Amino acid sequence: MRAGPSxxxxxxxxxxxxxxxxxxxxxxxxxxxxxxxxxxxxTIMALTADLTAAGLVREELPRSPGRRAGRPSLVVRPESTxxxxxxxxxxxxxLAVARVGLGGVVLDRREAPHEGRGPVEPAELVATLAGMxxxxxxxxxxxxxxxxxxxxxxxxxxxxDDVIRFGPNLRxxxxxxxxxxxxxxxLGVPVAVANDANLGAIAEHERGAGVGxxxxxxxxxxxxxxxxIIVGGRLLGGQDGYxxxxxxxxxxxxxxxxxxxARGCLESEVGERTLLTLAGRADxxxxxxxxxxxxxxxxxxxxxxxxxxxxxxxxxxxxxGVANLVNIFNPGLVVFGGTLRDVYLGSAAQVRSxxxxxxxxxxxxxxxxRTAQLGDxxxxxxxxxxxxxxxxxxxxxxxxxxRDPEEEPVGS
Amino acid sequence: MRAGPSxxxxxxxxxxxxxxxxxxxxxxxxxxxxxxxxxxxxTIMALTADLTAAGLVREELPRSPGRRAGRPSLVVRPESTxxxxxxxxxxxxxLAVARVGLGGVVLDRREAPHEGRGPVEPAELVATLAGMxxxxxxxxxxxxxxxxxxxxxxxxxxxxDDVIRFGPNLRxxxxxxxxxxxxxxxLGVPVAVANDANLGAIAEHERGAGVGxxxxxxxxxxxxxxxxIIVGGRLLGGQDGYxxxxxxxxxxxxxxxxxxxARGCLESEVGERTLLTLAGRADxxxxxxxxxxxxxxxxxxxxxxxxxxxxxxxxxxxxxGVANLVNIFNPGLVVFGGTLRDVYLGSAAQVRSxxxxxxxxxxxxxxxxRTAQLGDxxxxxxxxxxxxxxxxxxxxxxxxxxRDPEEEPVGS
Numbered sequence: 001m002r003a004g005p006s007x008x009x010x011x012x013x014x015x016x017x018x019x020x021x022x023x024x025x026x027x028x029x030x031x032x033x034x035x036x037x038x039x040x041x042x043t044i045m046a047l048t049a050d051l052t053a054a055g056l057v058r059e060e061l062p063r064s065p066g067r068r069a070g071r072p073s074l075v076v077r078p079e080s081t082x083x084x085x086x087x088x089x090x091x092x093x094x095l096a097v098a099r100v101g102l103g104g105v106v107l108d109r110r111e112a113p114h115e116g117r118g119p120v121e122p123a124e125l126v127a128t129l130a131g132m133x134x135x136x137x138x139x140x141x142x143x144x145x146x147x148x149x150x151x152x153x154x155x156x157x158x159x160x161d162d163v164i165r166f167g168p169n170l171r172x173x174x175x176x177x178x179x180x181x182x183x184x185x186x187l188g189v190p191v192a193v194a195n196d197a198n199l200g201a202i203a204e205h206e207r208g209a210g211v212g213x214x215x216x217x218x219x220x221x222x223x224x225x226x227x228x229i230i231v232g233g234r235l236l237g238g239q240d241g242y243x244x245x246x247x248x249x250x251x252x253x254x255x256x257x258x259x260x261x262a263r264g265c266l267e268s269e270v271g272e273r274t275l276l277t278l279a280g281r282a283d284x285x286x287x288x289x290x291x292x293x294x295x296x297x298x299x300x301x302x303x304x305x306x307x308x309x310x311x312x313x314x315x316x317x318x319x320x321g322v323a324n325l326v327n328i329f330n331p332g333l334v335v336f337g338g339t340l341r342d343v344y345l346g347s348a349a350q351v352r353s354x355x356x357x358x359x360x361x362x363x364x365x366x367x368x369x370r371t372a373q374l375g376d377x378x379x380x381x382x383x384x385x386x387x388x389x390x391x392x393x394x395x396x397x398x399x400x401x402x403r404d405p406e407e408e409p410v411g412s
Numbered sequence: 413m414r415a416g417p418s419x420x421x422x423x424x425x426x427x428x429x430x431x432x433x434x435x436x437x438x439x440x441x442x443x444x445x446x447x448x449x450x451x452x453x454x455t456i457m458a459l460t461a462d463l464t465a466a467g468l469v470r471e472e473l474p475r476s477p478g479r480r481a482g483r484p485s486l487v488v489r490p491e492s493t494x495x496x497x498x499x500x501x502x503x504x505x506x507l508a509v510a511r512v513g514l515g516g517v518v519l520d521r522r523e524a525p526h527e528g529r530g531p532v533e534p535a536e537l538v539a540t541l542a543g544m545x546x547x548x549x550x551x552x553x554x555x556x557x558x559x560x561x562x563x564x565x566x567x568x569x570x571x572x573d574d575v576i577r578f579g580p581n582l583r584x585x586x587x588x589x590x591x592x593x594x595x596x597x598x599l600g601v602p603v604a605v606a607n608d609a610n611l612g613a614i615a616e617h618e619r620g621a622g623v624g625x626x627x628x629x630x631x632x633x634x635x636x637x638x639x640x641i642i643v644g645g646r647l648l649g650g651q652d653g654y655x656x657x658x659x660x661x662x663x664x665x666x667x668x669x670x671x672x673x674a675r676g677c678l679e680s681e682v683g684e685r686t687l688l689t690l691a692g693r694a695d696x697x698x699x700x701x702x703x704x705x706x707x708x709x710x711x712x713x714x715x716x717x718x719x720x721x722x723x724x725x726x727x728x729x730x731x732x733g734v735a736n737l738v739n740i741f742n743p744g745l746v747v748f749g750g751t752l753r754d755v756y757l758g759s760a761a762q763v764r765s766x767x768x769x770x771x772x773x774x775x776x777x778x779x780x781x782r783t784a785q786l787g788d789x790x791x792x793x794x795x796x797x798x799x800x801x802x803x804x805x806x807x808x809x810x811x812x813x814x815r816d817p818e819e820e821p822v823g824s
Contacts, residue, residue, distance in 0.1 A: 330650025
C-alpha cells in the first residue's frame with residue numbers, strides 16, 4: 001500500500017508514457033499526444049523538449065500536412081536510427097540477433113543455424129552471439145547508442161538474477177547467460193534474459209495479433225511448447241518469473257513421457273517429436289522444427305491420410321489444452337506461434353471442436369483463436385521490447401547513466 | 413496508455429490508501445501512517461481530517477501510550493460500528509448474511525440452512541436474504557451507515573452487469589440477483605455479485621493465509637470446485653470476469669461426467685459427490701457437504717480402508733490439478749478452502765507426492781500448501797471486502813452520494 005506519487009514520479013511517468021506512445025504507435029502530433037495521454041499541450045511541449053534534448057525523439061513538420069488551415073501541429077518521432085537495442089533469440093535450430101531501433105524498427109539482423117538439440121556449451125553460444133552482435137554494432141552510426149539488450153531463451157528463467165533453471169532442449173542449466181554475454185559485448189548495458197514464449201506473448205500483445213487485448217494466451221512451439229500469458233494487460237510472471245509454463249500442464253495422465261520428467265504434458269502430446277512420430281516421419285530430423293512441421297501439414301493438405309490423422313490427434317490434445325486455458329483465464333484471444341502456428345493451421349477444425357465440448361460456454365463464447373502476426377519473429381521482437389523496458393520506464397535516467405556510468409542520480 | 417494523475421486524483425488515491433490501510437491492518441498512529449504510506453505528517457493530518465469529517469475514521473489517544481516521553485501520536489481508527497457493509501454468502505447448504513464494519517469486524521450475522529441442490533427460485537432466495545439482512549440492519553445504531561453490499565455466489569458471474577451465467581448447483585441461470593436484492597433492500601446501495609471462490613481468494617489474500625503473497629491460488633470446494641487466483645496482487649478476472657474456473661480444468665480425459673457437460677474435470681474428480689461415491693457413503697446425502705466430507709476424513713483417520721482409498725484417489729487428482737496450477741502460475745501459495753480444506757487435510761501426503769512428480773522443479777520448490785485461515789467464512793469475508801471496494805477507492809464521493817443520492821460531484 002503506497003500513497004500517490006510525487007511530482008518527480010509523475011514527470012518520470014509522463015516522460016516514459018510519451019516515449020512509449022511513439023515507440024509503440026509511431027510518430028504522433030502534439031495534439032494527438034495531448035488528447036491520448038490526457039495532458040495539456042504545454043505539458044506535452046515540456047516533456048517533448050526533455051526527450052528531444054536527451055536525443056530520444058525529434059520534432060518535425062508532418063509529411064502530409066492534412067487539410068486543416070493554419071500551422072500544422074509538429075510531429076513527435078522516435079529517434080529510431082540513433083537509439084537502439086540488441087535483441088537475441090536462441091531457438092533450437094536458429095540463432096537470431098537484431099539491432100532494433102526505438103519505435104520497433106528492425107534496423108539490421110543476423111541469423112545463423114544452431115544445433116540446439118544436443119548439449120550446448122554456454123561459452124561457445126555466448127561467443128557466437130557476441131560475434132553476430134558485434135558485426136551489427138559495427139555497422140551502426142557513430143552517434144547511435146545502445147540502450148538495452150535482451151535474450152529470448154527456450155527455458156525457465158528466474159526473475160531477478162536471470163539464472164536459467166531449466167532448458168530441456170538446450171541443456172545449459174543454471175547459468176547466467178546474460179551476464180556472460182553482457183561482459184563479452186562490453187557495451188555498458190546488461191543483457192536481460194527471459195523465457196522465449198513469455199517474450200512472444202509481449203510481442204504479440206504490443207505489436208501483433210493481441211493489440212487491444214488485455215487478457216490473452218500465447219502458445220509457442222519450438223521443439224518444446226511454451227506459453228506466455230497476459231493478465232489485465234501485464235505478463236503473468238508468478239512468484240519467481242516462472243509463470244506461463246503451460247507446456248507442462250498435464251492433459252493426458254499416463255500419456256507420453258515429457259522432457260520435464262512427467263507424463264502426458266501438453267508439450268509431450270502436441271510437440272514436434274510427437275507429431276513426427278505420429279506422422280511416421282521420424283526421417284525428417286535433419287531439417288528445422290518449422291520445416292518438419294510444415295512438411296507434415298503440407299502432406300495432410302495433399303491428402304496424406306497418416307499426416308491427417310497425426311494432425312487430428314495432436315489437434316485433439318491442443319484443443320484440450322486450449323479449453324483448459326480458456327476456462328482458467330477467460331482470455332479474449334489465444335495466439336499460436338512458432339511451430340504451433342502451422343500445427344494450428346493444420347488442425348484448426350479439431351482444436352475448435354474440442355474447445356466447443358471441453359470449454360465452458362461463458363468463457364468460450366467471446367474468445368478468438370489466431371496465429372501469431374509477427375511470424376517467425378515473435379520471440380525476437382519480444383526480446384527487443386523487453387530490452388526497451390528500462391529506457392521506457394525512466395528515459396532520462398537510463399540515458400544519463402549510459403553517457404556517464406559513474407553518475408547515479410540521487411534517490412535511485 | 414495514460415499520463416500521470418492530477419492533484420485531485422492523487423488526493424482521492426491517498427484518501428483511499430489511508431482508509432484501506434486502517435481497514436486492513438487496523439488502527440495506526442499518524443507516525444506509522446506517514447512512514448508506511450511514504451507521506452509527510454502534515455499530509456497525513458489533512459487526509460485524516462477529511463476522513464474524520466466524513467465519519468469514516470476517528471482519532472484518539474493510543475490505548476497503551478508506550479514508553480516514549482512526550483505527547484503520543486494520535487491513533488487513526490476506522491469507524492467500525494458506524495460504517496458497515498452487508499455481506500451475503502449463498503452456499504449450497506447454507507445462507508449467511510453478515511453486517512461487517514469498516515476494519516473487517518463482523519458486527520452481527522445470520523445463518524440459515526439452504527436447500528441449494530435442487531432448483532432454486534430467485535425471487536424466494538432474494539426474499540430470504542433480504543429478510544435476514546433487514547433484521548441485521550434494524551439492530552444497527554441509528555447513526556450507522558451501510559456503504560455497500562455484495563453477494564458470494566457459487567456460479568459464473570459476468571463482470572459489469574453481474575449476470576449469473578452458470579450456476580450448476582443452484583440452477584438460477586442468467587438472472588441479476590444483485591439488482592433484485594438491492595431493490596428489495598432499498599438501502600440506496602447496489603449489491604455486487606461475484607463468484608464465491610474469487611471472493612474467497614480475495615479474503616485469504618487480504619486477511620487470511622495469503623497475506624503477503626502477491627501470487628496465490630485459492631481452491632474452494634462446496635459441492636462443486638471453484639478457484640480464485642491472485643496474480644501480481646490482483647484477482648485474475650479475465651476478459652469478462654469469468655477467470656479462475658479451475659474446477660473445469662480437464663485432468664482426466666474420459667473421466668467422470670461433470671456438471672459443466674465435459675468429462676474428467678478437476679471438479680468431477682475431486683468434488684464432494686465423487687468422494688462420497690468412492691467412499692461408499694452415498695447415504696450421507698442428508699447432511700451438508702462439509703459434514704459429509706468431514707465424516708469421510710474422520711473415518712479414514714479411524715482406519716476405515718475404503719475411506720482412505722477414496723481420499724487417496726481424490727488426493728491424486730487434486731495433486732494433478734495443483735501441479736498444473738503450480739506450473740502455470742508459479743504461485744507462492746496454494747490455499748484449500750471450503751470442503752477442500754478437509755479433503756486436503758485427509759490427503760495431504762498424496763497431494764504433495766503427486767505435486768513432486770508432476771510439478772516442475774523450479775516453480776515447485778518455493779510453493780507452500782495451506783488450508784484457509786478464515787475457516788468457513790472465507791467467501792463471506794470476501795463478499796464484505798468486495799462490498800467495501802467502492803468506498804475504499806473513493807471514500808468521500810461514496811459517502812456524499814449516500815447522504816444525497818441526487819448529488820453527483822463534478823467530473824464523476
